[in-house]
Amino acid sequence: MRQHLIELVLFSTYAELRAERARSYLGLIWWVLEPAMQMGAYWLLFGLILKTGGPDYLPMLLIGLTVWQWMKSCVTHGGYAIWTNLPLIRQVHLPPLVFPIVQMLADSIKFLYIFVLLLVILWCMGYPPNTAYFALPLVFLAVFLAAAGAGFVVSAVVPLLPDLRFVIEQVLTVVMFLSGVVFSLKSVPSPMREVMELNPIAVLMEATRGILLRGEWPNVVGLTKVSVISIGACLIGMLVVARLAPRYPKLAT
């Protein structure tokens, strides 16, 4: 049973990526073009017009948006996955968690492709590889856990309250601005800066930028705290999904 579910998750992930590539004319190019266009917009606003970006703004923005896009995709795609698959859930007896996990895995694989490209760009911009790169898998694990925690919780409730999607989009935009994704928290005056630095996503952003731009090893205590909170959110999300699972086959999309 367990092996069957693993096969189902892996093949569904492959199918999702393949279908996404086939859906648009430019296919894979969109995976890079979409975040690049977004980066252009923020660079124009903060870097050129407001001139509040500070030094290293472009590489900082590149890293921030790449990691944020991954988190956001996991929360929205994973979060809406049970709801969009309700027609399937009405026909077949499968654990509902399969659907968000497939979306999150597909988004994570997309992220890895984009991240390799990001590394090449950073090297060309004068930020060479360094030994702190060895900490990247740990940071990425923490990022994935944080996104999965939020995604599971969202996926549990959206089938019951689909209108929540409109709220979630807005909340994510606010979280992005509060987490120093498009600007450095260092440019925020005290004491607001200290408050904003408590945000787990800000910790993850700072850890990734520290490794890639300055060769700094991440703050282990900070990462551990974020991971513990994220694992807690994952467990809560999974429990709520399990609890609500009998209701999903009775719901309309």
Added chain:
Amino acid sequence: MRDVLIELENVGIAFDAQRRVGGARFWALDDVSVSLRRGERLGVIGRNGAGKSTLLRVVAGILQPDRGRVRRAPVSCQLLSLALGFTPHLSGRDNAILSGLMLGLRRRDIVARLPAIREFCELGDFFEQPIAAYSSGMVMRLAFSVAIQVEPDVLLIDEVLAVGDAEFQEKSGNALRERMGEGHTVVLVSHDEQQIATLCDRVLWIEHGKSVLEGDRDAVFEAYHRDLHLSGAPA
């Protein structure tokens, strides 16, 4: 007495009539009791809206009862669903694997059966093309060819005995009848009484979510027809 695989005892299933807090509920199944023994072919009859499809989803384990009890032996139950998980931009081959996995098959089993699926659906080179390029008839051919490969302990069928054009209808109908005749345990929901009469040995008659009569095929049909005649409803 042969061993009982699944037993429903006064089962009720309620749905929310509207998506709002405190909205009314309706009981699609009100009080149904039935038991299914190994090797038995059970037909379910009743008028539209009687709760036949809901009953099948309870037996499949998709719906949990809101009242009553379901007891089941550790057996696999699968609703014969067509085009389960089909994705338009994937090839017929990939969709066959995906759908087979959803229907409970292991990947190595589906891959081993791909030549048989390809041969049965008669799609030729289209099998390697995205199904977005298929006509709806071609999609149903592929869907049926995959679904007929599934061999659960208990096969549940909801009105999908024949699909596609006349020629394929005969082929798919024959394949399904062959499958049902192999000694599998089957629950069949159909409006086609003739089909139930030829394929099933026991029949359950449900009306307004309640089981009215369960037993020998001929006795249940006789009572059902008498009721239809009395109420003046078309058979």
